[in-house]
Amino acid sequence: MTSEQETKKGYRYMQYLIFLHFLLLAALATAGACLRVLMADVGTVPPITLQWMFCGSISVILLTITGLPFVMEESEEDRAYITPVSRLLAGATVLILLLPVITPDFSVTWLLSAIAVLLAIPVFMGIRSWVRFRFFSKNN
Secondary structure, eight states: OOTTOOBOSSHHHHHHHHHHHHHHHHHHHHHHHHHHHHHHTTTSOOOHHHHHHHHHHHHHHHHHHHHGGGGBOOOHHHHHHHHHHHHHHHHHHHHHHHHHHHOTTOOHHHHHHHHHHHHHHHHHHHHHHHHHHHHHSTTO
């Protein structure tokens, strides 16, 4: 959602960008560590604390990805898919955070499958929005 875009001008936007990238990096590290433990215990029900850590880190990743376009210069083409994808990412964040509450006895396979499905929806909708703008809008 930020490919080939420049940061908005100003010190404040650069500070936001640095802060968001710090959060993103920390959440990626946490998700990676949790994923390593989850993959070691495939077929079992992971501890609820591990589910919370993993779902929380995935949620932070999604929120930082949603926040990054606000500090970037956007073109009309970018706005065509960033706006719908941002809404879907916010919805996916809430649903992923609810997974440990709703299904605390999911096995690792089911937990990762549910997260994969929730993450696939914004990807497909973003591609659909971009293709629709790029090839079927009256601006081209």
